Amino acid sequence: MKTLIEKITAENIEKQVHNAARLIKEGGLVAFPTETVYGLGADALNPQAARRIYQAKGRPSDNPLIVHIADPAKLTQIAERIPQRAMALGERFWPGPLTMIFPKKDCVPLATTGGLETVAVRMPDHPVALALITASTGFIAAPSANASGRPSPTLAEHVYLDLNGRIPMILDGGPVGIGLESTIIDFSEEVPIILRPGFVTKEMAEAVIGEVRLDPGLKIGEAIAPKAPGMKYRHYAPKAELILVRGCQDKVVHTVNRLIEEAEEQGQKIGVISTDETYLCYPRGIVKNIGARKDETVIARNLYGILREFDQLDVDRIYSESFSEQGFGQAVMNRMLKAAGHRVLEV
Ligand code: AMP
Ligand code: MG
Numbered sequence: 001m002k003t004l005i006e007k008i009t010a011e012n013i014e015k016q017v018h019n020a021a022r023l024i025k026e027g028g029l030v031a032f033p034t035e036t037v038y039g040l041g042a043d044a045l046n047p048q049a050a051r052r053i054y055q056a057k058g059r060p061s062d063n064p065l066i067v068h069i070a071d072p073a074k075l076t077q078i079a080e081r082i083p084q085r086a087m088a089l090g091e092r093f094w095p096g097p098l099t100m101i102f103p104k105k106d107c108v109p110l111a112t113t114g115g116l117e118t119v120a121v122r123m124p125d126h127p128v129a130l131a132l133i134t135a136s137t138g139f140i141a142a143p144s145a146n147a148s149g150r151p152s153p154t155l156a157e158h159v160y161l162d163l164n165g166r167i168p169m170i171l172d173g174g175p176v177g178i179g180l181e182s183t184i185i186d187f188s189e190e191v192p193i194i195l196r197p198g199f200v201t202k203e204m205a206e207a208v209i210g211e212v213r214l215d216p217g218l219k220i221g222e223a224i225a226p227k228a229p230g231m232k233y234r235h236y237a238p239k240a241e242l243i244l245v246r247g248c249q250d251k252v253v254h255t256v257n258r259l260i261e262e263a264e265e266q267g268q269k270i271g272v273i274s275t276d277e278t279y280l281c282y283p284r285g286i287v288k289n290i291g292a293r294k295d296e297t298v299i300a301r302n303l304y305g306i307l308r309e310f311d312q313l314d315v316d317r318i319y320s321e322s323f324s325e326q327g328f329g330q331a332v333m334n335r336m337l338k339a340a341g342h343r344v345l346e347v
């Protein structure tokens with residue numbers, strides 16, 4: 001199968017979206033930009049189409065897909081027992097990087113929900129995504145458009161690298177805005193639970209609806225499995241071993257430089273994820289600057305792209321500085337710890 005990358009412009013958006021929507025309506029797959037990461041879309045109410053997503057990504061079949069809508073009023077067609085608090089969150093954060101989980105209606109196939117009786121729903125904040133959903137069937141199931149286990153795509157080129165030959169079309173809307181997957185909040189139990197941290201933080205949600213819990217399964221070293229099936233897989237992973245180094249800045253820089261020196265003496269190629277503050281402090285290794293320490297939005301936007309760059313450079317190991325877990329930093333560190341398989345060096 002040949003994979004077309006279609007660059008979207010103000011002039012061609014209508015025609016491109018029309019063609020892509022036709023593919024979706026026929027049960028096919030289209031990768032498209034959202035504000036979080038690129039998604040791989042199919043008709044959410046067509047089980048055969050949903051199965052094609054799992055095949056193309058090599059995704060485990062128990063890992064449910066998020067259903068994307070372009071109109072909040074559509075929520076009641078696919079979900080049941082939607083509490084008032086969820087409506088309030090939707091009003092505040094949709095369109096946006098927030099996914100909510102409810103008991104599903106019968107029209108949503110188990111192929112889309114990974115066999116679960118609940119459905120995850122989100123209204124994305126991206127003109128191409130919204131136009132595509134509206135022009136197709138109104139309900140597009142879309143996980144991130146990477147091959148399973150790889151970092152999520154933040155550029156159309158990342159999708160192409162992972163899925164070339166496996167899907168017919170990629171809509172190229174340029175770089176995404178946020179760069180990390182949506183916050184997932186589960187409303188299928190009494191107290192809403194964050195199953196995956198994202199741009200919408202616990203504090204932001206609590207300011208609208210009161211108490212929100214964090215899935216205890218997300219904690220490192222916790223014996224309970226996370227409730228979102230996708231969070232249990234080693235995920236977001238670069239090819240090289242990634243190690244986070246945590247401590248005060250001077251000690252981190254000193255330790256990483258020593259480790260690079262030792263590894264290079266053994267002929268290894270080492271990558272470093274540094275910041276604006278430390279970029280010039282690493283004389284050796286292949287050094288990438290992820291952005292200023294105080295701005296998690298920039299760190300988030302650069303993270304997956306940098307992990308992919310290191311894959312292409314074929315490094316043997318990556319050392320990364322680690323970041324604050326406050327606010328959006330919690331989502332950033334959640335992804336980094338997963339990418340690192342929780343390998344952290346305290347200095
Ligand atoms: P992705 O779209 O690739 O970010 O993956 C979707 C994420 O949402 C995965 O981590 C899934 O496990 C999670 N998810 C989707 N639907 C549900 C659901 N009904 N219950 C729990 N987690 C879900
Ligand atoms: Mg994903």
